[in-house]
Amino acid sequence: MTNKGLLVILSGPSGAGKGTVIQSLLAQSKTIRLSVSATTRSPRPGETDGKEYYFISREKFSRMEQGGRMLESAEYCGNRYGTPAAPIEEWNSQGLDALLEIEVQGGALVKAKRPDSVGIFVLPPSLEILEQRLRNRGTEPDETVRKRLQAAKREIREAGNYDYVVVNDQVERAAGEICQIIRSEKLRTSRNKQLIERVLNK
Amino acid sequence: MTNKGLLVILSGPSGAGKGTVIQSLLAQSKTIRLSVSATTRSPRPGETDGKEYYFISREKFSRMEQGGRMLESAEYCGNRYGTPAAPIEEWNSQGLDALLEIEVQGGALVKAKRPDSVGIFVLPPSLEILEQRLRNRGTEPDETVRKRLQAAKREIREAGNYDYVVVNDQVERAAGEICQIIRSEKLRTSRNKQLIERVLNK
Numbered sequence: 001m002t003n004k005g006l007l008v009i010l011s012g013p014s015g016a017g018k019g020t021v022i023q024s025l026l027a028q029s030k031t032i033r034l035s036v037s038a039t040t041r042s043p044r045p046g047e048t049d050g051k052e053y054y055f056i057s058r059e060k061f062s063r064m065e066q067g068g069r070m071l072e073s074a075e076y077c078g079n080r081y082g083t084p085a086a087p088i089e090e091w092n093s094q095g096l097d098a099l100l101e102i103e104v105q106g107g108a109l110v111k112a113k114r115p116d117s118v119g120i121f122v123l124p125p126s127l128e129i130l131e132q133r134l135r136n137r138g139t140e141p142d143e144t145v146r147k148r149l150q151a152a153k154r155e156i157r158e159a160g161n162y163d164y165v166v167v168n169d170q171v172e173r174a175a176g177e178i179c180q181i182i183r184s185e186k187l188r189t190s191r192n193k194q195l196i197e198r199v200l201n202k
Numbered sequence: 203m204t205n206k207g208l209l210v211i212l213s214g215p216s217g218a219g220k221g222t223v224i225q226s227l228l229a230q231s232k233t234i235r236l237s238v239s240a241t242t243r244s245p246r247p248g249e250t251d252g253k254e255y256y257f258i259s260r261e262k263f264s265r266m267e268q269g270g271r272m273l274e275s276a277e278y279c280g281n282r283y284g285t286p287a288a289p290i291e292e293w294n295s296q297g298l299d300a301l302l303e304i305e306v307q308g309g310a311l312v313k314a315k316r317p318d319s320v321g322i323f324v325l326p327p328s329l330e331i332l333e334q335r336l337r338n339r340g341t342e343p344d345e346t347v348r349k350r351l352q353a354a355k356r357e358i359r360e361a362g363n364y365d366y367v368v369v370n371d372q373v374e375r376a377a378g379e380i381c382q383i384i385r386s387e388k389l390r391t392s393r394n395k396q397l398i399e400r401v402l403n404k
Binding site: 001121123124125126127128153156157159160161162163164165166167177180181183184185187188189192193195196198199200201202 | 203323325326327328329330355358359361362363364365366367368369379382383385386387389390391394395397398400401402403404
């Protein structure tokens with residue numbers, strides 16, 4: 001089995017519970033590292049550089065982008081956001097798996113640049129339950145919930161572009177399925193050409 | 203997750219230990235059924251119809267083949283051998299996984315006819331260990347061992363046509379990896395289009 005780590009792209013609509021699944025995943029697996037995005041926006045109170053984001057200047061962002069050191073990037077509300085390639089490459093070469101939580105447009109950009117990555121889409125059990133979850137947060141007016149639900153539908157229609165789907169009806173089970181996908185993907189023939197050669201030459 | 207069973211194609215050179223891996227697999231999993239080939243050769247003493255093979259007439263074999271009821275077929279030493287499609291389809295529709303142990307040419311024919319099948323190639327840890335295993339059987343003259351080793355090399359070069367490779371250095375681990383592959387494959391987006399539609403419509 002290959003001892004190179006994987007790049008795992010994790011997407012899913014707001015309310016699908018990606019955050020709690022990721023917490024469970026990091027607790028279950030010793031080989032998974034969570035990718036941290038870079039942004040040009042200023043840190044909010046309580047945010048730490050390298051934890052929520054790498055907070056970098058617009059100049060540095062542009063330099064990294066032009067040097068091919070961003071796996072993807074996007075502009076949002078006048079600020080730039082991107083995925084630094086270096087930590088992912090380093091983890092992968094050490095046999096560690098990089099987990100990238102990202103929305104579907106960004107996920108498509110990363111998949112195009114790294115076809116060897118594994119795309120996993122986290123689904124809610126149903127739109128009804130998704131709506132409940134969004135309402136239970138209790139902080140959003142009806143209009144916002146309605147808009148989020150529409151956005152969720154649009155995102156779920158992109159699930160077909162991912163390699164795997166995992167239904168988050170139970171957090172630990174969903175996280176366990178993702179661990180299983182990662183282990184199984186490492187047995188793919190396409191990742192083990194060298195292993196086959198090694199067997200033939202020993 | 204889809205509740206349709208999978209068709210799993212298992213190949214590997216003589217001496218890779220497919221037989222013991224399959225025994226361990228059947229003991230570990232409740233959902234796997236082993237496909238039984240049909241042949242026109244006569245049963246040997248101790249062989250039972252439906253266990254080692256389905257022993258059928260040449261006429262019946264031809265009728266099944268012409269009716270598209272064989273997934274693949276081959277001629278060997280004047281006898282015909284083939285994989286009946288019906289049991290596999292029935293198991294799959296019941297949510298049971300069909301395991302087909304087959305050599306690489308037959309495996310390629312099945313994969314072409316059923317692109318949704320999952321090909322797994324069982325590798326020995328090394329050619330050296332394969333040779334030891336072949337010699338330890340103790341029943342074969344040197345010349346036969348040499349020929350088998352050459353045949354094994356040719357087969358291993360076909361491993362690249364399979365979806366996954368599993369190294370049989372430890373039987374239970376190898377069988378466990380195959381179980382993992384089966385569970386993970388059921389999470390593939392391509393097998394869960396209906397699930398995605400269901401989530402969108404509930």
